[in-house]
Amino acid sequence: MISGRKLLVAALLATVSFAASSAIAQNAKPLKIGLLLSLSGPAASFGIPERDAAELIVAGLNSQGGVDGRKVELAIYDDTTNPTEAARGATKLIREDGVVAIVGASTGSGTLAAAPIAAREKIPMLAPNATISVTARESQSYPYVFRTMSNDLVNTKQLYEAAIAGGAKKVAIFYQEDAYGKDSATYVKKLAEERGAPIVDMASAPLKSIEVAAQAVKLRGSSPDAVIMQVTAPALGGAFVRAAKQVGLDVPIWGSMGLGQKSFIESSGAAGNGVRLVVFGNWDDPSPRQAKLADVMKAGGKSPQGFAELISTNGLLAIVEAARKIKGDITGPALRDELEKLCKVTTYSDGELCYSKDDHDGWSTDALTTVEIRDGAFKRVQ
């Protein structure tokens, strides 16, 4: 009996000490998350705030004890807005830094280049892009790619609905010549045809254009009663708004969420008054949840500038939430399985996060707000 009891004690002791040692090991080993962002090049205006917000959130998390006692550590890679570098960055973050998940890339093409590598290594990518094809079901990378914002179909549809809700019958489109501009313009065109009120005219300009008066004159020729701007570059959006004013295209202008930045208001000047946008976040007049992120950022000495802060923290928080649900080792496949089960999770964005096996998009219309430029600021439209 004695020996039996001794054995039991020994076994108990062993279990406790094993558990303790594994707990210590867990404590000692931080949870590594990769940031694959464009910190230089054309998309730096997204990548830099994406990084700043993520760093501040992680600092806050760690000061509260991290994830189940494990510190969160970020490994950052600058893809210079270049798909080749994005692919290299994914390899480096996974193989050299040993991250369990990646937030990125800042651009859709960067994500498309990096996702096959992440999928091959079985590491989830939380993509802060609205580009439709990022979460295409037929793609081999699909199981490991999750979106951290509402996609372009949702955003574009909402913008169009908002524009015609005001009574506009003849809508014209101005779009930028890139993946986003062209695809979303085509989509609106299709939506309008389905409603029996076809788009009256379309005009476009390269991202770097500095003068678009000709395009405004072209649209004026079809006398629309509203113009939708499918533009993400603030300078180009501002140029069009000014040009419209100058050539006498005096109709309501609706802009897409990419323009929800201070610099768009600045480059529009006086002509910007009354321009309306459908946005993912609004720092001039934030919702209570967004205000919390603004506080975090201000405490860290940064001021939020657009929706970039929201979508990178969305990705980060989704990873953390999934990691908390994992009992054993936190690995890429385990995280992926938990991510697919996340639903009704709130982050700093409006609306709720909900992933499932068939839906890796996460956010929907309820994350969007309509705003109007008034006196140099974005005001919420009820």
Add this chain to the structure above:
Amino acid sequence: MSIEVEKIDVRFGGVTALQDVGLTLQRGEVLAVIGPNGSGKSTLFNAITGFVDIASGSVAVDGKDMAGIPAASRIASGISRTFQTPRINPAATVEDSVLCGFHPHARISFWEGLLRPPAMSRTEAELRRRRTRVLEQLDLLGFAEQQMGELPMGIVRMVDIARAMAAEPNYLLLDEPAAGLSKTEQNVLIQQVRQLAKQGVGVLLVEHNFGLIRRLADRVIVLDRGKVLLRGTADEVSKRPEFVTAYLGTSVQ
């Protein structure tokens, strides 16, 4: 077998550089073109070799009209020339420069250059042997491995002539070949030109040095302001008063 130049005109913008100029250069003869600076000697070279367009008239080589045939093809078909100011790559060695002159005979295509089949290696070896022979003839072997940029003008001119000879042309057009040459070098040059003429090469010579022309040229053409002033042997020409007038102020040796 000859070069026939008939009544050619060359104009640059509004300026007429050559007017109604004609000449015949037989294979095996040495013909000198003289005249003061700006009389159109080099332009005549350029017109024959296709480096400038002629406004009217014709150039025929061995009975074939050269109209529309680009300069490179004319040279590849057996006319070689030198330049008044030798055009050199200062970084190239003497032996490599002369090797470039073999281009019309190398007959090596881009693909052969790329893949280097054994046949090409044999051709290359043969070219190198011929190069050594040309260098030897012009007394240049001692300079073979030096860079062109490091050599005095006389040697550079001789290398240029070697390069033109390497193509083994039927006609050789030499633009002031003796300028800057030492007496020894001039003698080598004269000997070589005579040798070439004996082998049946037609030599057209632009030269200021009338002493050299007397020793070398079978016939002389005097150009003045783009027109032919006189024709004849060196002795005949030198006795004509027009010649002396035209040459006033230039070197007559």
Add this chain to the structure above:
Amino acid sequence: MYELLEFSSRGVLLGVTYGLLAFPISLLFIATDTVDLAVGAYAVLAGAVAMFVGGSVNPAVGILTGILVGVLASAAIGSISLMLGRRQKGDPLVLVLASFGFAIFLESVVLTLFGKDPFIRQPFTYFWNIGGIRISPQAGVNVVVGLLLIAAVYVLLYRTSWGRDVRASANNERAALLAGIPVRALRFSAFMLAGLLAGIAGVLVLYTSGMDFASGMHLTLAGFGAAIVFGLHGPLRGFFGGLAIGVVETISAGYANGGLASLVPLLFIFLVLTLGRGGRQGPAGVRA
């Protein structure tokens, strides 16, 4: 028809900006036989400085400081060209590449000092109505400055001893040296003058359409296209080249769609370059 008239006249106004950028490029080409790819970067630098100094002190001081900084920047590449000239004879492309490096350098300087947001100034809030076409008074300012610069550059190149010496040394450097012309000092002053012209162009762009830190290469290429269309050898041609490209761009943006509208101006430049006589090299190498 009326629409075409409006497109053309707006094209001319847009072209004035391109023409202004073409000035420094063709001027440098005449004086030094090279092309400075950092011209657009001087313009951006001048514009950014003009905006920030103008915002904190006063606009006139801002404009002057901006132009001065543009000149200083071009003096840097001028010195580099002299250093290159001493070491390397012949290949003008080495300086072209060095100026490209300088353009990258300046872009990074502007990004670090002034940030990624667009730079723009819009002092006019009203428009002129000319024959039914509404035009910003800024366009009028641009046209006037453009014409004044044409006159000034013309006088400088063809009516002063500086201009005569510059043209002589570009034609034949060795002869110019023999004639006692200070070729190196002239080269350097040509770079400074190009910086001055680029700085003025940059300030006008700031007040017209605005720019951001990355606009430099776009501005250089716009100016280069303008300069090359009718031949690099005359700054006046460069100005009219700018007008031509502006008109082509506006009309194609007005009548064509999407990428085709951007393709047309490129094809225009390509065709003028390859079919025209401006860019050919000497007679012998050209015939097939």
Add this chain to the structure above:
Amino acid sequence: MNSLLMRYRSVLVLIVVLTVVTMLIRANTVWLDTSVVIAIYSLIALSVGISYGQAGILSVAQAAFASVGAYATAIVTARYDLPAAVGLVLALLLPPLIAYPLARLVTRLNALSLAIATLVFGQAFDIILREGGDFTGGYIGLSGIPPLPFASGLLQFHFVAWGAVLIVAVLLSNLIDSPFGRATNTLRSDTLRAVADGVNVPHVRSAILAFSASVAGLGGWLYAHHIAYIGPDSLGPSVSLSVLLMAVVGGAQTVLGPIIGAALLTLLFKFIPSQEVQGMFYGGALIAVLVLTPNGLMGLRTVIGRWMKSSATKRERATANVATGVSAARRAS
């Protein structure tokens, strides 16, 4: 035998360096990945070396040719499930088929106009790719390009990529040491001289640009199968400029120069802080290299050589004064 060594000395150096590097990094995925990217950039930079370094054609469209190769193999392998070998044939043939006629149009121009013409061509090509609809995948590009069946692992791919570089290095060494290469070299420094040698200048230049396009296409083929994705931004006009810088920094006229440049600039990118100030490092480094050694890093050899020679001649000059005086007198007479 000696001439054989001379001709292939660059290739031998490359083989030795590659052997050592491969031994060091064979187990490290990240370095193998970097090495493959360097090999790909080396090929495109070599294509610059061939066109610009050998024939003086400053083409700012080399990435566009690589893009043709990458898109060709992406379309046939990802969309039509054809083997990668078919993609390779297309990647080698299509770029020269575009480059040769382009060259006939633009190589008549002077150096600067030519550079601008190719730049404009590259940008126009970029727009065409973006407007290509489903065929090119438009602005999004094409993903899901299969890996090479015989090189699915990174180490094998490393060998394939550097094997390709070695083959190009051998071919280029052959070409430089052939009559065709000598003609090319002549026309680079002096077109009229080449014409006077009987060289068909437009043909030689066009053939060289076509060859360089084919080499770039090979790089594009490797790119597509390595990254598994190709879009308009992947090998766009900015890459044309980067590879140009690589070739120039390394030494465009040599075989090793572009490879050195590709390795150096890729590694520089890996080590300089990725911030707003990055451009200052990059631009500053470029200017420094051009000012210090205009023929690139490979040109350092001649710079050093000349410096040693000149200090040697200075010492000799004092003693040799008499001799030079005599020979000068002889020439003057």
